Amino acid sequence: MLFMNFTRFQAFVFCFVVLGCSFELLLVFRGDAVATVLSSLFTRHNVKGVVALLTPIVVGLVTVYIAWQQHLLSRTQAKLSQDQRDIAHNKQRVELFEKIYELYDDLSHGFEMLLGLTDYIPSSKDIVSFNENINKNYSLDCKISGDNIKADMYYFISKYDEMKSKIKTFENNIHTINGKCRFIFDANTAKSIKKLCYYLSDLIWYLSEVKSSMSLDKSVFSDSVLNSIRRCEDCRFHAIECQLSVESLFDLYLNISDITKQSSVS
Numbered sequence: 433m434l435f436m437n438f439t440r441f442q443a444f445v446f447c448f449v450v451l452g453c454s455f456e457l458l459l460v461f462r463g464d465a466v467a468t469v470l471s472s473l474f475t476r477h478n479v480k481g482v483v484a485l486l487t488p489i490v491v492g493l494v495t496v497y498i499a500w501q502q503h504l505l506s507r508t509q510a511k512l513s514q515d516q517r518d519i520a521h522n523k524q525r526v527e528l529f530e531k532i533y534e535l536y537d538d539l540s541h542g543f544e545m546l547l548g549l550t551d552y553i554p555s556s557k558d559i560v561s562f563n564e565n566i567n568k569n570y571s572l573d574c575k576i577s578g579d580n581i582k583a584d585m586y587y588f589i590s591k592y593d594e595m596k597s598k599i600k601t602f603e604n605n606i607h608t609i610n611g612k613c614r615f616i617f618d619a620n621t622a623k624s625i626k627k628l629c630y631y632l633s634d635l636i637w638y639l640s641e642v643k644s645s646m647s648l649d650k651s652v653f654s655d656s657v658l659n660s661i662r663r664c665e666d667c668r669f670h671a672i673e674c675q676l677s678v679e680s681l682f683d684l685y686l687n688i689s690d691i692t693k694q695s696s697v698s
Contacts, residue, residue, distance in 0.1 A: 525688055531616060535609055536682045539628070542602035543675055546635050549595065550668050552588035553642060554581045556661045563653055578653075585646055592643050603636050621681045628678050631671035638664035 562577050592599075606629045613622045641660045 522688075525685075528616060529686065529688060531612075532682070532685045535612060535616070535625075536686065538602075538605050538609060539625075539632075539678075542605065543628075543632060543671070545595065545598060545602065546632060546639065547668070547672070549588070549591060549599075549639060550635070550664060552584060552591050553661055553664065554584045554588075556658055556665060559653055559658050559661070581653075589643055589646060592639065599636060599639075603633065606633055617681075617685070621685075624674070624678050624681055628671065628674045631667060631674055635664070635667045635671055638667050 558577070558581055562581060565577070610626055610629050613625045616622075617625065638660065642657065642664055645654070645656045645660045
């Protein structure tokens, strides 16, 4: 770019010198009609005046030209600096992609596992409805409803025992995720992820409480089991709500389609 700028300047000076030489040649060959006209306008008597008049104009034009080229150069340098900052930022995003995806994958699988386990727990509304109906009028439908609730609860206990080791592993991973997220994400994102981790930790606790209360009372319809199920349902609701907001935050970090498009174009 700088070489091209000097080439243009040299061409400008060269044209100016050529015009001056042409004028001198016209003065030598006075027999020509054009030379006669020019010599009458620019005689040797007022050459110094013409030179004095043109000198500041030429110097001004050259100064403006140099200033303009410096402006173009500075604008190019600013664009280059911005491109370098964008490249460094995109490189950092690519390097963090695998770490962020690993955290996202651990949270998603653990969340789906706990959410699936809560689906086996009988609804607190079903238990309340059964208790109300059985106090009013015991019927075959009521007996079938009670048997279904018991079957769901026993199935939940069996699934809980089956997944106990996985739940324990995920509980340990939650603490690891809490420690990593504050070094990878911004403050607001890290706060949202920590909030989700707290809900998931509470959900693990309430699932264990439901299972323990059922094992102690030997009845699905006791108040202690009903209260533990309600706490579990409330925690599940808040965890789902928090998961939706965290999902959108992860999308901002994991969406690198703009980088891959730039790479394919280049």
